[in-house]
Amino acid sequence: MPHPDAPPLPENEAQRLQALRRYDILDTPPEQAFDDLSMLARLVCDTPTALINLIDDERQWTKSAVGAEVSELPRSLSLCAHAILQPDVLMEVPDALADPRFAHNPMVTREGGLRFYAGVPLVTAEGHALGSLCVIDVRPRRLDDAQREALRALGRQVVTQLELRRLARWFQTQSTVDELTQVWNRRAFDQRLADEWARHGRRTEPLGLLMIDVDHFKRYNDELGHPAGDRVLSEVASVVGDALRGTDHLSRYGGEEFVAILPTTGVNGAMPVAQRVRQAVERHAWQPRGVTVSVGLASLVPAKDVPAQQLLERADHALLLAKRRGRNRVEAFAGWQPL
Numbered sequence: 467m468p469h470p471d472a473p474p475l476p477e478n479e480a481q482r483l484q485a486l487r488r489y490d491i492l493d494t495p496p497e498q499a500f501d502d503l504s505m506l507a508r509l510v511c512d513t514p515t516a517l518i519n520l521i522d523d524e525r526q527w528t529k530s531a532v533g534a535e536v537s538e539l540p541r542s543l544s545l546c547a548h549a550i551l552q553p554d555v556l557m558e559v560p561d562a563l564a565d566p567r568f569a570h571n572p573m574v575t576r577e578g579g580l581r582f583y584a585g586v587p588l589v590t591a592e593g594h595a596l597g598s599l600c601v602i603d604v605r606p607r608r609l610d611d612a613q614r615e616a617l618r619a620l621g622r623q624v625v626t627q628l629e630l631r632r633l634a635r636w637f638q639t640q641s642t643v644d645e646l647t648q649v650w651n652r653r654a655f656d657q658r659l660a661d662e663w664a665r666h667g668r669r670t671e672p673l674g675l676l677m678i679d680v681d682h683f684k685r686y687n688d689e690l691g692h693p694a695g696d697r698v699l700s701e702v703a704s705v706v707g708d709a710l711r712g713t714d715h716l717s718r719y720g721g722e723e724f725v726a727i728l729p730t731t732g733v734n735g736a737m738p739v740a741q742r743v744r745q746a747v748e749r750h751a752w753q754p755r756g757v758t759v760s761v762g763l764a765s766l767v768p769a770k771d772v773p774a775q776q777l778l779e780r781a782d783h784a785l786l787l788a789k790r791r792g793r794n795r796v797e798a799f800a801g802w803q804p805l
C-alpha cells in the first residue's frame with residue numbers, strides 16, 4: 467500500500483527511471499560542478515539550503531547538498547517527487563504547513579522543518595524529469611521573478627552537467643574497451659600494467675601475467691570465415707573473463723591474443739588460474755568445432771630500473787614454448803630457452 471500522502475507517479479515512470487539509470491550517477495560521490503551550481507542557487511535565492519535531488523524508484527537521492535547534510539530520503543517524503551510531476555513548471559511552495567500535500571510530512575512538521583520550497587525539474591532532452599534543483603528555507607516566503615528565472619537557468623545547467631558527465635564517461639569507455647570482445651584494449655592494458663608495475667614495486671610483491679593465444683586461429687578463419695572468427699574471439703574473451711578472478715584484468719593484446727594481469731600473484735598462484743583458463747576454453751560448447759588456447763605465464767617482483775616490458779617478454783617466451791610443445795597447454799617462464 468502506498469503511503470496516503472505519497473506523491474503520485476509520473477505517467478512515463480518506467481521510461482523515466484530507465485533514463486535516470488543511463489546517467490549512472492546514483493550513489494556516486496559529490497562533484498564540484500554540481501556543488502557549484504547548488505551554491506549559486508542558494509546565493510541567488512537567498513536560502514539557507516540548496517539541493518540537487520534525483521528521484522529513484524523508492525527514494526530521493528541527493529547528488530549535491532549545500533547548507534544541509536542529506537543523502538537520501540524515502541520517496542514518499544520527497545517534495546521533489548511532486549516537482550517532477552510537472553516537468554515544465556517551477557514548483558514553489560510558499561508555506562508547506564499551509565499546503566495539504568505537505569502539511570503532515572515529517573520533513574515539514576518536525577522541529578526546524580522546512581516551510582518554503584522551490585524546485586525546478588531537471589528535464590532531459592527527451593522530456594524526462596530526473597529530479598530537481600531546489601532551494602528550501604525554514605520560514606515561509608516567496609521568490610521574486612528574477613530569482614525564479616535564475617533558478618530555471620541553473621536547473622538547465624545541472625542538466626548540461628549531467629549530459630557532459632555522461633559523454634565523458636562514454637568517451638572514456640570507448641577509448642579503453644575493445645569493440646569486438648568488450649574486454650579492455652591495448653591502451654588500457656599498457657596503462658594498467660605501468661600502474662601495477664609501479665605499485666607492486668613499491669610493495670615488493672610479485673605481479674603475474676598470462677599471455678593467452680587462440681590455437682590455429684588462422685586455420686579457423688580461413689576455413690570458416692572471418693565473421694565466424696570474430697565470434698570465436700568474442701566468446702573466448704567471455705569464457706576467459708569468467709575463468710579469471712575478480713581482481714584480474716583481462717585485455718585484448720591484439721589479433722587473437724589476450725593478456726591478463728594478475729595482481730600480487732607469483733608463479734605458483736598463477737598456474738592454477740592459467741590452467742583454469744585453458745580448461746574453460748577447451749570445455750566450452752564450441753560450434754561447429756572445438757577451440758583451444760595456449761597460455762604463457764610469468765611473474766616478477768618489479769625491481770628498480772627493470773621495465774615492465776621484461777614481464778611481457780617472459781610471458782611471451784613461455785607462450786612460444788607452449789605453442790612449440792603442442793598447444794592447448796600452459797607453460798611458465800623458467801629461464802630463456804632455445805626455441
Ligand SMILES: Nc1nc2c(ncn2[C@@H]2O[C@H](COP(=O)(O)OP(=O)(O)OP(=O)(O)O)[C@@H](O)[C@H]2O)c(=O)[nH]1
Nearest residue numbers: 679680681682683684685687692695696721722789
Ligand atoms: N576473425 C578475426 N581474425 C583475426 C583478427 N585479428 C587477427 N586475426 C587473425 O588471426 C590469425 C592469427 O594467425 P597466426 O598468428 O598465424 O596464428 P595461429 O593460426 O593462431 O597459429 P598459432 O598461434 O601458432 O596456434 C590471422 O589469420 C589473423 O588474420 C580479428 O579481429 N578477427
